[in-house]
Amino acid sequence: MSAPPSKPTVSEREARQVAEAAREQDWRKPSFAKELFLGRFRLDLIHPHPLPPDDDVRRGEEFLAKLRAFCETQIDSARIEREARIPDEVIAGLKELGALGMKIDTKYGGLGLTQVYYNKALALAGSASPAVGVLLSAHQSIGVPQPLKLFGTDEQKAEFLPRCARTDISAFLLTEPDVGSDPARLATSAVPDGDSYVLDGVKLWTTNGVIADLLVVMARVPKSEGHKGGITAFVVETDSPGITVENRNAFMGLRGIENGVTRFHQVRVPAAHRIGPEGAGLKIALTTLNTGRLSLPASCVAAGKWCLKIAREWSAAREQWGRPIAEHEAVGAKISFIAATTFALEAVLDLSSQMADEDRNDIRIEGALAKLFSSEMGWLMADELVQIRGGRGFETAESLAARGEKAVPAEQVLRDLRINRIFEGSTEIMQLLIAREAVDAHLKVAGDLIDPDKSLSDKAKAGANAGVFYAKWLPKLVAGNGQLPRTYGEFRHEVDLSRHLRYVERGARKLARSTFYAMSRWQGRMETKQGFLGRIVDIGAELFAMSAVCVRAELLRTQGEHGREAYQLADAFCAQSRIRVEELFGRLWTNTDDLDRKVVKGVMGGAYTWLEEGIVDPSGEGPWIADATPGPSKLDNVHRPVN
Numbered sequence: 001m002s003a004p005p006s007k008p009t010v011s012e013r014e015a016r017q018v019a020e021a022a023r024e025q026d027w028r029k030p031s032f033a034k035e036l037f038l039g040r041f042r043l044d045l046i047h048p049h050p051l052p053p054d055d056d057v058r059r060g061e062e063f064l065a066k067l068r069a070f071c072e073t074q075i076d077s078a079r080i081e082r083e084a085r086i087p088d089e090v091i092a093g094l095k096e097l098g099a100l101g102m103k104i105d106t107k108y109g110g111l112g113l114t115q116v117y118y119n120k121a122l123a124l125a126g127s128a129s130p131a132v133g134v135l136l137s138a139h140q141s142i143g144v145p146q147p148l149k150l151f152g153t154d155e156q157k158a159e160f161l162p163r164c165a166r167t168d169i170s171a172f173l174l175t176e177p178d179v180g181s182d183p184a185r186l187a188t189s190a191v192p193d194g195d196s197y198v199l200d201g202v203k204l205w206t207t208n209g210v211i212a213d214l215l216v217v218m219a220r221v222p223k224s225e226g227h228k229g230g231i232t233a234f235v236v237e238t239d240s241p242g243i244t245v246e247n248r249n250a251f252m253g254l255r256g257i258e259n260g261v262t263r264f265h266q267v268r269v270p271a272a273h274r275i276g277p278e279g280a281g282l283k284i285a286l287t288t289l290n291t292g293r294l295s296l297p298a299s300c301v302a303a304g305k306w307c308l309k310i311a312r313e314w315s316a317a318r319e320q321w322g323r324p325i326a327e328h329e330a331v332g333a334k335i336s337f338i339a340a341t342t343f344a345l346e347a348v349l350d351l352s353s354q355m356a357d358e359d360r361n362d363i364r365i366e367g368a369l370a371k372l373f374s375s376e377m378g379w380l381m382a383d384e385l386v387q388i389r390g391g392r393g394f395e396t397a398e399s400l401a402a403r404g405e406k407a408v409p410a411e412q413v414l415r416d417l418r419i420n421r422i423f424e425g426s427t428e429i430m431q432l433l434i435a436r437e438a439v440d441a442h443l444k445v446a447g448d449l450i451d452p453d454k455s456l457s458d459k460a461k462a463g464a465n466a467g468v469f470y471a472k473w474l475p476k477l478v479a480g481n482g483q484l485p486r487t488y489g490e491f492r493h494e495v496d497l498s499r500h501l502r503y504v505e506r507g508a509r510k511l512a513r514s515t516f517y518a519m520s521r522w523q524g525r526m527e528t529k530q531g532f533l534g535r536i537v538d539i540g541a542e543l544f545a546m547s548a549v550c551v552r553a554e555l556l557r558t559q560g561e562h563g564r565e566a567y568q569l570a571d572a573f574c575a576q577s578r579i580r581v582e583e584l585f586g587r588l589w590t591n592t593d594d595l596d597r598k599v600v601k602g603v604m605g606g607a608y609t610w611l612e613e614g615i616v617d618p619s620g621e622g623p624w625i626a627d628a629t630p631g632p633s634k635l636d637n638v639h640r641p642v643n
Contacts, residue, residue: 024287024364027440032355032547033365037438037540039477039512041505043488045361046547049555050354052116060117063102067121070097071128078397080129081412084255090132091169091211091642099125101165103140103149108161110145115291115353122295123302130299130416131256135169137295138207138257142424143170144214144235146288151233151276160214160235168213169642173203173262174285177628181429183218183231183282187628188264190219190234192227197234197274199242199267202628210248210258211642212238217264218281230279234269238641242267244633253415258640263633289424290364291356293371296420297349300378303417304342307385310408311335314389325388334384340573341381343566344545345374347552365437366544372430373541375420382414428534435533438540439526442519445469450524470516477513482506493557495567497550500574504543507581511539514588531593539584542577549573 027034032045052060074093080086094100102118104110113121118140126133140146145164148157164170179185188201199219209215215236223229236243247261276284315326315335325331352366386393389410392400397407421427446469448454448462481487482505488498515536519526526533553570557563602608 024283027362029360029362031362031365033369033540033544034362034437034440036508036543036547037365037511037515037536038441038473039509041480041482041501041508041547043501043547043551046351046355047551047554049351049551050358050360051555052114052354052357056114056117056357059111060113060120063098063111063113063117064120064124066097067099067124070094071125071132075125075128075132077129077409078407080131080256081409082398084250086129086131086135086256086258088642091135094132094136095166098166099136100139100167100169101145102136104145104161104165105149108157109165110161111165115294115356116350119294119298119301119349119353122298123305126299127302127306129256130303130413131254133295133299133302134254134257135208137298138172139164139170141292141295142172142216142288143208143212144168144216145170146292147216147233147275147284148235150287151280151284155272156235156275164214169208169211170214170216171206171208171212172216172285173206173209174218175205176202177204177261177626181425186218186220186231187630188217188219189630190221190232190269192221192224192271193268195271196268197221197271199234199236199264199269200630201264202630203262203264204628205249205259206245206262207257207259209262210245210260210638211640212258213641214238215262216275217269218285219264221278228278231281232278233275233281233284235273235275236267236269238639240267240269243639244635244637245639246633246635246637248638251419253412253418260638265630265632290367293367293424294349294353294356296423297345297352297370297374300374300417300420301342301345301349303378303413304338304345304381306413307381308335308338308342310410311338311385311388314408331388334388336572337576338381338384340569340576341377343552343569344549344573344577345377347548347570348373348545351548351551365434368425368430368434368437369537369541369544371424372427372434372537373545375417375423376427378417379414379421382410382417386410386414428530431534431537432530434537434540438536439515439519441469442516446519450519450526452524474516477509477516480505480509482509491550491554493567494564495571497553497567497570497574500546500571500578501550503574503578504546507539507543510585511536511543514585518588529593531591531596532588535584535588539581542581542584546574546577 030042030045032042035042035045070093075090098111099121101108101110102113102121104112106112122133122137125136143164144160148160152160174183176187179187188199188203190197190199197219199217201219203209203217206212215238217234217236218231219234221227221229221232242265244263244265245260246263249259249261251257251259312335315331316324318325320328326335348370352363352370355361355363355366389408392405392408393410396411397409401407425433446462446466448458449466454462482502484502488501491497491501518529518532522529549570553563553566556566
């Protein structure tokens with residue numbers, strides 16, 4: 001057996017090539033969001049709103065009733081926050097309830113819930129305790145069950161899924177101390193040795209890792225005779241010799257999660273536990289996240305509903321200057337934002353989830369947009385609630401209770417939601433990921449034109465192909481249904497939502513024209529214009545959300561379920577969203593991006609160190625990034641299996 005390979009040295013271009021190779025290259029199914037970024041408003045792909053079969057609804061509602069009873073009687077959120085740990089008896093109760101197997105097929109002992117009801121369950125559990133929601137979602141959305149469902153062999157499914165459904169907790173291990181969203185530099189190795197692989201390395205931020213029984217581990221297999229090599233996925237038993245959980249990490253929020261640092265030293269893993277072929281690890285991870293990311297919007301929907309409830313009750317009870325604070329416009333605007341945005345987040349989540357269940361559309365962009373939009377808006381809603389609550393919003397629930405007031409954990413919710421802007425792809429990384437998918441059609445026809453490594457003949461061929469594509473595509477961006485006053489008339493009732501859908505259609509074409517102009521202007525430098533790309537994606541997210549709320553409002557109207565109120569909320573959200581979209585369009589070309597780059601260059605060059613004078617830095621000693629050199633652990637194992 002050879003020694004583990006040293007940490008790879010990767011250039012920027014090589015890192016991009018690794019990320020590109022992990023992408024799903026083809027679009028075999030239609031995508032509403034992909035079409036939106038190309039300037040084509042395909043309302044027919046989402047309207048009428050897809051609905052689940054009656055049997056799925058019945059089974060889902062039956063489980064939600066059981067879960068609600070459990071959450072109301074067995075989960076003490078204040079205790080979890082105080083002790084920074086989910087009690088073992090709560091985890092045992094979740095196992096008995098079948099909550100570990102919500103997404104696992106019934107033939108493996110799971111509940112076989114749809115994505116829609118899985119997310120409703122996560123929202124319910126997360127409202128009782130965000131830490132419980134994270135425990136369940138990390139186990140099922142990105143842990144062992146989902147990648148095995150998509151890529152596992154029949155033997156692997158038979159061996160591991162029954163355990164995951166009832167008894168075993170799983171975790172997903174990709175991040176390393178010096179490797180985050182740039183997996184090309186992954187250092188954990190898996191060296192082939194007979195019918196096994198030997199793992200060496202260190203993994204960071206292993207949610208569920210402290211209590212997990214099974215792990216999905218991403219490791220680099222060195223290329224050798226008979227081995228393609230590359231980043232590869234494995235199912236690993238946590239009690240295998242050589243695995244040490246070296247630390248249980250603590251955070252500003254989600255204090256009950258079991259997140260740690262895990263070291264692998266000469267850990268032997270059977271080749272039969274490899275998921276998919278060698279080198280497919282990143283593709284497996286990204287495909288798993290297409291729907292796995294929808295767990296975070298579920299937590300944001302739950303938070304929005306709670307923020308709305310507290311804002312309503314508090315703003316009726318609290319008086320200022322002779323009337324309830326809700327009647328003051330400054331506070332009322334915040335309440336309206338929370339209500340309209342909560343409706344929008346639920347619309348985006350339910351639509352994306354139902355589309356995932358139908359499997360009729362490719363939702364890789366929709367799922368990413370849902371995660372991006374929900375995590376940003378969820379944070380804003382919680383921040384507005386803290387502002388509405390004033391000093392009480394900054395005060396802990398424990399302190400409020402100690403002096404005789406309602407123990408409202410507004411500051412905790414703000415802390416708990418903050419990580420969603422980082423979890424499973426930070427906002428900035430999500431913007432780049434979505435932007436890459438949004439310009440995919442352009443790169444396929446004109447990518448060789450802006451690739452400096454391509455030959456003149458390749459560029460000439462690409463130019464000819466691009467000419468044909470754009471000759472057909474660009475004229476379609478000039479005019480459309482958004483300019484016809486009677487289109488989308490089925491959305492015109494007591495409240496007129498058709499005008500918002502016409503705006504979305506016009507906005508989609510403007511978005512596509514802006515993207516084309518930017519590619520023409522910057523060509524190969526387009527990938528460095530992250531500020532511009534981020535705004536393009538944010539506009540797309542708003543247009544997607546506006547589409548979702550209108551479709552959801554119409555669904556509720558036809559079902560006779562709060563249709564009038566849904567139309568009002570949809571109208572308010574779209575009006576608020578349009579203001580944000582107009583600002584983003586303006587900032588595409590009028591911004592401080594160039595000036596910001598100059599300032600950053602000065603900061604990093606030391607030109608402004610004088611500005612840092614006059615303070616005391618309370619930071620402790622130690623390296624910025626902990627040493628992750630492979631080798632035996634020197635620390636005690638804090639792994640704590642829950643039986």
